[in-house]
Amino acid sequence: MATTLRDLLDDPALGLSLLVDGDLDRPIRWVHVSELADASPYLDGNELILTTGIWRQRGTEALDFVRALETKSVAGLGYGLLNPCDSVPHGLIRACRDEGVPLVLVPTETPFIAISQRFVERLHNKREGDLRASLAFMSDLIASADSPDPATGLKAVARILHRETGHGAWITDGSGRLLAHTGRMPDRDYLQTVAQNMRIHPNSNGSVRALRNGSRITALIGLAMDNTGILAQARLEASVPVVGLVLARERTIRETERRLAGELVSLILARQEQAAAARMTSYGLNPHKPNVAIVAAVADAETALGDAERWLDAEGLNGVVTLRASQLHLIIEDSATTSHADAYASTLVRAVTATAAGVGTLAPDIRSLRKSLVQARQACELGVRRGGGTVVSQQLAGRHSLLLALQDQDVLDSFRDALLAPLEDYDAKHSGDLVPTLRAFLTSGGKWQQTADHLNVHVNTLRHRLARVEEVTGRRLDDTSDRVDLWLALETLRSET
Template sequence: MITIGALVGNAALELRILESGTSGALSESVTWVHNTELPDPSPYIREKELVLTNGLWIDQVTPAEFVANVRRAGAAGIVFGLRAERPRTPEGLVAACGEAGLPLLEISPAVPFTAVSHAFSAMYADERQRDLIGMVRRGDALATALSRGTGASGVLRVLTRDRDLPLAVVDRMGRLLAADGAELDAGQLRTVAEGLARRPPALELDLGDGRAALFLVGAVGDVDAALVCLRPLAELTATERDALEQAARFLSLEVARQQAVQAIEMRFAGELLEMVLSGGRRASEVAGRLQAFGVDPTGALAVCTVAFSGEAATVHGLAEMVGEFFADEGVPAVVAGGTNDVVAVLAWRDSEDELPALGERLVANVAERSPGRRPVAGLGGVVAHAGDLRQPLLQSREACRVLRRTPGGPAVRGFRELGTHRLLLGLVDPETLSAFSRDLLTPLREHDARRGGDLEPTLRAFLDHDGQWAATAAALHVHVNTLRNRLARVTELTGRDVGRTEDRVDLFLALAIDAMA
């Protein structure tokens, strides 16, 4: 970075400071030098340029007007060139610069402006050369770090070796991949993930205790993560930004490598599920495949299937979230992501009664990392060894499918807990079910809305009490005759007699379907 102070330090230029400007002005970056004698040079001066002038404009505008024009253009300062006709810098110019907080330098009559231009060019060339050499060396160090398998943490160490910057790498799911000098809480990680999900992605975010710059990390054309610097972009020098952008490109290589590894692992995990489902000769390969993933095939095994309620396809990143959860829990597991769900086959050392609690922790963890979505988990029970996995796998996926189509239902259930009617309903087209429920319940609801009646609540109470008249009447605090009259009206409106088993089943299913909607 070239500054006014650096130019003054060049004794050959014979520069003398008359006004230092605002605090720190002499240490700010100068982009170039601009020689002008125009009364208003503002249209031609770029921001942070140093203006060189002999004052030939002095008969056309006052020094205060000239300074105001230069200031408006955002110039770094003014260098006034002394000459035989004007051996001293005009006092009005000195006063105007002092008032405007603009640095003012005086240059000896013996030194031409071209000497300043040449000196600036030489300094600029040296600076660019240093930057390029630094970039090459940094690139070598980054490549070495990645080749040694140090990953994102190695990249950050290379950056912070030369620059005191608080850095972190966060992926688009809000996971902290690495950090050096930076601490991000769960809320800040979520903010970064939300920023990366925008289109276009955010390049700067407010993290609550200050603004942070984001340098995007991508593989195969998508944004997968961000190199986060806990400083605003405006406070970063051009050299620092170049270094961070270079590091982000190297991190993209690391992300691509990780994605390739994950894709291979996911393919092998998917093949494992196919082996389990196919049975027969391929079933003999299951034990070896489980062992390759670090899961003991001779011990007890359980199956858990996860998906998001109401979503037909698997959300990107769900398999990684599930895998990380089991890793944090210390449970060896094989996780396979499918089109509609994510299946985990896990080693289970506890009793089967403990499995629902693990499922509850799993969906809570996924829900926290997936705002706005509702995860569900179907459990397939525990088996003694790998040869018996087919049934719990089928049951786990079926339970998950039923839960996924029941937005208001439980988040975690085992196959046997759901009840036969729920499993059967899960096999029928949702629109068909909805039409069946609507045809039966709409007349009751319209009647209750018009008359302020209680037919639907009465029907629900009657079915909840297994068709027992006295128990239902007591629960509703009405006489049994009142209950009979209400249910007779239900029969008139729906065409279903609560006294007949098959009609009672229809009404029960209509209410169950309504609860699943």
Template sequence: MRVHDLLAMPELGLDVLVPDSHRDPTIRWVVTTDMIDPSRYLTGGELVLTGLMWRTDAHDSDVFVRSIAKAGVAALAASKDGVVPPDLVDACRRHGVPLFLVAATVSFATVTETVVRQLSTGRASDLRSVLDRHRRLVATAGGSGLGPLLELVAEELGLDCAVLTPSGRVLAPTTPIPDGIRPETLARAFLTARLVPHVEQGISLFAVDGDSASRVVDWIVAFGSDWQSWPPERLALAEELVAIVALERERTDDRLGVSGRLAQQFVRSVVSGERVSEQMHLIGLDEASRYVVVAASVSGGTVRLGEVRYLLRDLLGGEPAIGVVDGEVIAVAPTSDDITAGVARAVTRLGPGLIDSDLSIGVSGVVAAGELRSAVEEARQARRLAARRTDDVRVVGHDELATLVLLLASVPDDMRQLFRSRLLDPLRVYDASHQSELIPTLATFLDCNGSWTTCSERLHLHINSVRYRIARIEELTGRDLSRLEDRVEFFLALRMT
């Protein structure tokens, strides 16, 4: 209730001595005191009742009113035998505290009981309103998805917001994100923030499932203002909305639902080479469409294998069929386009959230439904190649499988290790003993197609120094880098590291 509401309660017998200065503060509770400085027992918003037992002279009035004003009380109601001294009135005017005179015929107990009853009734009404709103929001979310839910919130609660994925894909806005602010910028700010909620360019970013999900696979609710300036009621409503969006996010995780189980069985059947025409029909995939298969895996870090399902949904969009087979997440997505570059760009945007996770992704070419089995093998082979890379973004597409790298990937690990050791171990031992850089020099020399000048410029060395190092490499390994065969063998050994 507000201070002005006291005047609408004649049973209190209150007369205004110092009117409110247009602030009309909210009364949170009622406190009775006869201490000259009760500030340590006040938290703000109280209606203070006092019988003036603390007053001995005019100076005491200033001390008392200054202390309660500093504590942020809503108003003061006072009486001593139905009278208030003029110095108390003056002090309230100076410090901007509304002052009421309590009639001699009304006890402080009556004032307290009446106001507290009114406060309790108001809070019960607010609670019913919140619960009713919550039921409406849940019903909306369950029936039509996020769009109508956020429209209802914007219309009735004044909370303009959007839901984003960590790659910057917008799932459901109520209003466009302001011009000049890219969704990818907000997503990156979310991934790199030390704590959430986080404010970026005046937009508040909340994690939807921050307690149990890795941030890189979570959803983001972006509100169009700074949450730190909100009153408690608005913050509570925002948190309520975030909780309901979390329910929608959970609904999209179909692992335990019928559609998820059917997709899992479909993927397993494709991997096994079984006929899948009937299964495609059951999960809504058209045999006449064309498809891309994506294989992904993760090791180490905070991202779990099961969460890679969320990540692939974010990267691919739409409704791909996703299953987990032998430690790999495999997605079959309908498309007529090569999506390798788009997946690589999205993974780059997710980079800040993947720093400690070894994520590798392979992407097949576009195939007809009858070629899904070969596309799965292509995607899995590409993923294995990606896992051997040291790049920050380890995404390999089908086009790279036509290169020499495919041959390297087919060589057994023990043979690869033996070949690599015979060629490079003498150089590693020499580098370790002499703090030289023969292996980096060799790699640069081959990358420059054997050009002494280009290699020296790239290494910032005199050309004679480069010649000396190459001679030392040839001496230690017994190879001749002027011969194409020896250059190719060194190239292969370096690619196997």
């Protein structure tokens, strides 16, 4: 706190007496001794002026002397007695009372230098205290950045800001999504409005600071107050790089976890059960206990991935999530039944704004987890074709797509190449479009005119192409067995993805 006239009056070592009351809590800028008739040209305001009244011997009136000081809004006037029998002039007391300038009596045993020394001591102590407080503040901030858990680190920063400023603090990401806060939870619409305004007008809010990556706002740090003082603004500014450090660590951890989660799903799909089991253990998942797979189709993949990670935390679920193409793949530890996972999938769809989700059967251990993943992928694709919603694995019974997806990829590749490689070679050399023509014909159920219309060709052109297909493959399109083989070969292209 700054030194005030009240502080000096309360100091028994100085022995000052109040003669004219006024604003005794105004911070004193400095202590000056002046015997000039007009000291105002040398003042900046809020000084305590000490005088023995020598200016009176030069004919200066007390009212003129005081008025000159009041033009600079001095904090007060101290009148020093040179002899014990002296007294403060009544004219000076009256002038101070009229002009609203506090007046104190300085006894003969108190030299002016004692007052100056006491003021400097208090100023030094204050500055030393401010420096210690700033060092402690920065030390606490740095300690929060060292927190192994980024969420805990951000909460610590918010608590430190609250402690230092006396106001609630909050931290959001660039979109206004709340990451940490103290005090009353800020309104969500307010935070989003602040984020939008800061993007348009970067300096529009004195109680908010933005962390930027180039022109993009990555985080906002704010105080729940309208007018921030210099100290609060300094504390806000100091917190920005620390929040940036915490978020950078969080991004590094998250990106590593995402990469490892992607490798886990790849290991399971590749039937590398031993390596997958070790990876599951590192995630806190037990490969020897029931787990279930959920796959969700999403439009905004990166946003959905972050939403899914937060959904797992919010639901208190032990699991991992990764992104493959435009699908989220989740493995969740579950000791219940598949119907329980169906409920998870329904809430997941809302949390990540998924177009569809698929649920695999409950896998008793890691040996069955690949089947659950494949089922979930196929169920998700079925959900997309149906126009959205959640599909559970039981609805896949009897579907050839699931049968293909569960096969060894080398077997599928060999089967497909035996039938389709000759057609693909022919198309590459002659631009014959035999593969897409065959797919369109079989998809239509063997309807000639419908297929021709779909391909936008004459029906005779279609007949010529399909005759070429039979010639190249050695299969007949009027034979059901051959049609099934060709259709399954075409479907293996989809099952690969």
